[in-house]
Each structure stands twice: as structure tokens, then as C-alpha cells.
Amino acid sequence: MIGGKIYNDQTTLIKGGYVLTMDRELGDLPHTDVVIDGEKIVAVGPNLEVSSRANVIDARNRIVMPGFVDTHRHTWQTPVRGVLPSCTLDQYFSGMLNNIGIQYRAEDVYIANLMGALEAVNAGITTLLDWSHVNNTPEHSDAAVHGLDEAGIRAIYAHGVPVGNEWWSYSSKKHPEDIRRIRKEYFQSDDQLLTLALAARAPGNTTPEVAKHDWELARDLGIRISVHVGMRLTGVHVNHVLSLHELGLLGPDTTYIHCTDSTDEELDLIAKSGGTASVAPYVEMLMGHGVPPTGRLVARGVRPSLSIDVVSSVPGEMFTQMRTALVQERILAFTETPDIAFAPSLTHRDVLEFATIDGARACALDHKIGSITPGKQADIILLSTDQVNVAPVVDPVATVVISADTSNVDTVFVAGKVLKQNGRLTRIDMPRLLNRLDNARDHLLSNAGVIPKWILTRSDD
Numbered sequence: 052m053i054g055g056k057i058y059n060d061q062t063t064l065i066k067g068g069y070v071l072t073m074d075r076e077l078g079d080l081p082h083t084d085v086v087i088d089g090e091k092i093v094a095v096g097p098n099l100e101v102s103s104r105a106n107v108i109d110a111r112n113r114i115v116m117p118g119f120v121d122t123h124r125h126t127w128q129t130p131v132r133g134v135l136p137s138c139t140l141d142q143y144f145s146g147m148l149n150n151i152g153i154q155y156r157a158e159d160v161y162i163a164n165l166m167g168a169l170e171a172v173n174a175g176i177t178t179l180l181d182w183s184h185v186n187n188t189p190e191h192s193d194a195a196v197h198g199l200d201e202a203g204i205r206a207i208y209a210h211g212v213p214v215g216n217e218w219w220s221y222s223s224k225k226h227p228e229d230i231r232r233i234r235k236e237y238f239q240s241d242d243q244l245l246t247l248a249l250a251a252r253a254p255g256n257t258t259p260e261v262a263k264h265d266w267e268l269a270r271d272l273g274i275r276i277s278v279h280v281g282m283r284l285t286g287v288h289v290n291h292v293l294s295l296h297e298l299g300l301l302g303p304d305t306t307y308i309h310c311t312d313s314t315d316e317e318l319d320l321i322a323k324s325g326g327t328a329s330v331a332p333y334v335e336m337l338m339g340h341g342v343p344p345t346g347r348l349v350a351r352g353v354r355p356s357l358s359i360d361v362v363s364s365v366p367g368e369m370f371t372q373m374r375t376a377l378v379q380e381r382i383l384a385f386t387e388t389p390d391i392a393f394a395p396s397l398t399h400r401d402v403l404e405f406a407t408i409d410g411a412r413a414c415a416l417d418h419k420i421g422s423i424t425p426g427k428q429a430d431i432i433l434l435s436t437d438q439v440n441v442a443p444v445v446d447p448v449a450t451v452v453i454s455a456d457t458s459n460v461d462t463v464f465v466a467g468k469v470l471k472q473n474g475r476l477t478r479i480d481m482p483r484l485l486n487r488l489d490n491a492r493d494h495l496l497s498n499a500g501v502i503p504k505w506i507l508t509r510s511d512d
């Protein structure tokens with residue numbers, strides 16, 4: 052821990068909060084100060100002193116913690132939030148990807164990514180992996196990047212293919228070469244707020260030759276790979292991870308999403324290869340991808356990250372994911388007989404780590420974010436504890452995982468910049484953006500033939 056005086060005028064002092072550093076060496080620190088200088092955290096400790104011109108935030112009734120990391124969200128679906136509340140995975144593929152998805156214009160992707168990223172920031176998510184598979188034209192990709200950029204969030208733009216069955220059903224179409232242009236145009240540096248990844252299709256979604264091509268493309272570009280594996284679909288029998296292994300493609304640069312129906316052997320292969328995982332427990336149970344593999348991954352030393360996946364069916368914040376992951380894994384420890392005591396192993400701290408530092412690890416960004424550690428980027432959130440749903444605080448980790456929600460997210464810093472303050476997003480013309488979002492919804496759902504009558508019959512009276 053660093054103490055002492057800091058006299059730089061660019062500093063912000065977050066004073067006297069309960070700091071959950073999520074850094075196992077620093078631990079949980081009551082009555083503690085955090086100093087931000089520019090983009091970085093420079094000090095964590097009691098009674099730190101700063102220049103009289105520094106910005107001081109009174110954090111006495113705040114939990115101070117690193118921002119959440121959502122390791123997989125199809126942000127483009129923001130304008131159709133809640134359109135498929137109780138669908139199955141089969142219904143999602145036909146209703147969303149093969150109907151609504153093909154209606155997207157570039158401008159719909161822009162407002163989707165901007166509003167989806169703002170939704171994330173509002174909920175204390177400071178890093179978002181945008182799994183973008185609506186790249187129907189290069190303009191759609193440009194719009195996606197611009198939307199993320201304008202929101203000010205830290206994001207990994209995971210570039211995927213266009214929508215349409217021909218890209219997903221044992222496809223012989225290679226990943227679009229346009230990703231090379233995108234790398235050059237927007238992502239020349241890997242040391243910026245927005246970085247690039249390849250949102251890959253697994254073997255089975257493509258021919259083995261295409262899978263090989265796509266993995267080699269990502270590695271040629273020097274970017275990480277994110278891939279959906281192991282979801283159960285009616286009549287489909289593919290062991291995605293095993294297929295990747297047989298093709299010699301597994302590696303530490305890949306994040307495996309869901310893994311719900313992956314075999315133990317496949318999870319062993321992920322662990323052995325140094326790969327990372329993203330579990331989306333709410334959607335996996337809702338749509339029937341299979342049983343979330345949280346405990347099976349932990350048992351192999353793969354600390355999972357958590358993800359939202361789709362706001363067409365899932366709440367867009369991490370509190371729900373943490374709580375769902377926790378109780379789902381704990382009941383799996385239930386035995387068939389009362390003669391053996393119920394002995395679950397997963398704890399509240401585990402799921403809080405999944406949602407922060409383990410998410411950072413899953414994106415290979417843990418050297419920069421995921422904990423409140425001097426030297427890291429200042430991606431920090433302050434949760435109000437003087438509110439009726441969280442007071443009084445006894446155990447701050449429990450407060451966050453059991454009781455807190457988006458309404459408690461008071462302040463959000465990304466790379467030292469304030470994106471939310473006093474419970475409100477900053478720098479945003481919300482009425483204008485909401486209007487654009489409604490227009491995108493109306494266009495998409497009308498053209499897909501699924502717009503509810505009440506929307507068409509509304510009046511402004």
C-alpha cells in the first residue's frame with residue numbers, strides 16, 4: 052500500500068469509503084482513501100493527502116470497488132430489449148438471428164451499441180465485450196465501434212460475421228476480411244480504451260477448414276478469440292471444444308462462452324490450454340443452453356467470468372448474474388439423502404471475483420483493470436450504502452452480492468473519467484437518445500412483423 056502526500060492537481064481523492072479492492076494482497080479496507088491521478092489509481096490507504104485543488108469525493112457512505120466486467124454481450128440487441136422474454140434457444144435462433152437480425156441498418160447498430168454501453172455504465176459495468184455478429188455491411192461495423200466509443204466505456208469490440216443461416220449452419224464462408232480494415236482503421240494500438248477481438252464461430256457452425264482459417268486470421272492480427280461452445284440445440288451433436296482440439300486450435304488466447312453441454316474432457320482441455328471462460332447463468336437456465344458449468348470450471352482451476360449475453364431476454368446488469376451463478380451452483384451440491392449435510396462450496400466473494408477480477412483475466416486485461424491496485428487504470432465504481440435496500444451494512448461483500456442493484460451505483464469512473472455521478476449518467480442527452488432507440492425498435496420489429504399493436508396505436512396526446 053502506498054501512503055504519503057500527493058500534490059498533483061490532476062488528482063481525485065475518494066475519501067473514507069469501504070474499499071473492496073478485489074486484489075487478494077490488499078484485501079477489504081474500511082475507512083480507506085483511493086487516489087486517482089489522470090487515468091490511473093496511484094494510491095490506496097488511510098488518510099491520504101492531496102493538493103487543496105484536487106477533487107475530493109466523500110465516500111463515507113459508499114462501497115468503493117472495481118467496475119464490473121461483462122465478458123459477452125450482443126449489444127446490438129439493445130433496441131429490442133425484452134422482445135423474447137421466455138424463449139428457448141431454438142426460438143431465439145429463429146426469432147432473433149434469422150428474423151429481427153436481418154432487419155438491422157447501420158444506424159440501428161450505432162444506437163444499440165451506444166445505449167447498450169450506457170446501460171452497462173449505468174449499472175457499474177466499466178468493461179464490456181461486445182460480441183457483435185450483425186456485421187451485415189462494413190458500415191454496420193463502423194457504427195458498432197462509434198457507438199461504443201461515444202459511450203466512453205472500456206470495451207472489447209469482438210467482430211463477428213453477418214446474420215443469416217448461411218454463416219452459421221456448417222458454413223463454408225470464411226470470416227470477413229473486413230476485420231483487417233477495422234484493425235487498421237480503429238485498433239492500431241492495443242493500449243486504448245477500445246480493443247479488438249474476433250467473435251468466432253465454432254467448428255460445426257462452420258466447416259473445419261473455415262474454423263482453421265478464422266483462428267489463423269485472429270492470430271495473424273494478434274487479437275483474442277471469443278467463441279460460443281457447448282450449447283444444447285435440438286438434434287445437434289457437436290463437441291465444439293473437442294473439435295477445436297482435434298484441429299489443433301486451442302490456446303490461451305481464447306475465451307469459451309457457455310460450455311454448458313461441454314464434457315468433462317472438454318473442460319479439461321480448456322484448462323490445459325490456458326483458455327478462459329464466460330458463463331451466462333441467467334440465459335443458460337432460461338433458454339436451456341444447459342446447466343451452467345460454474346463449479347465444473349472452478350474445480351479445474353478455470354475461474355469463470357460472467358456475462359449478460361442478450362437483453363432481449365436478460366437483465367443488463369451483473370447483480371442478477373452474480374446471484375444466479377451463486378444459487379444455481381450451490382443447489383448442485385444438494386445430495387439425494389438427508390444423511391449427508393448440504394455442503395456448497397461457492398461463496399459470495401467467489402461470484403464477486405467472477406464479476407470483476409476474473410472477468411478482467413478472461414479478457415487478458417488483468418494487468419490494467421479488475422482490482423483497485425495502485426498502477427492500474429482507474430475503472431472504479433462507488434455504491435451508495437445509505438439507501439433503504441442496502442442499509443445497514445454488516446459485510447460489504449454480502450451487501451453487493453445480496454442486496455445492491457443498479458440504483459445503488461452512484462459514481463462510475465472509466466480510466467479516471469467520471470461517466471456517472473450522483474446517480475446520473477454525465478454528458479448525455481437522454482431524451483434524444485431514447486427517441487432514436489424507439490425509432491430503431493419500431494423499424495426492426497415492424498419489418499420483422501413482430502411489433503406489438505400497442506406501439507403502433509400510441510398517440511402523443
Ligand SMILES: [Zn+2]
Pocket residue numbers: 123125182279308360
Ligand atoms: Zn452469446
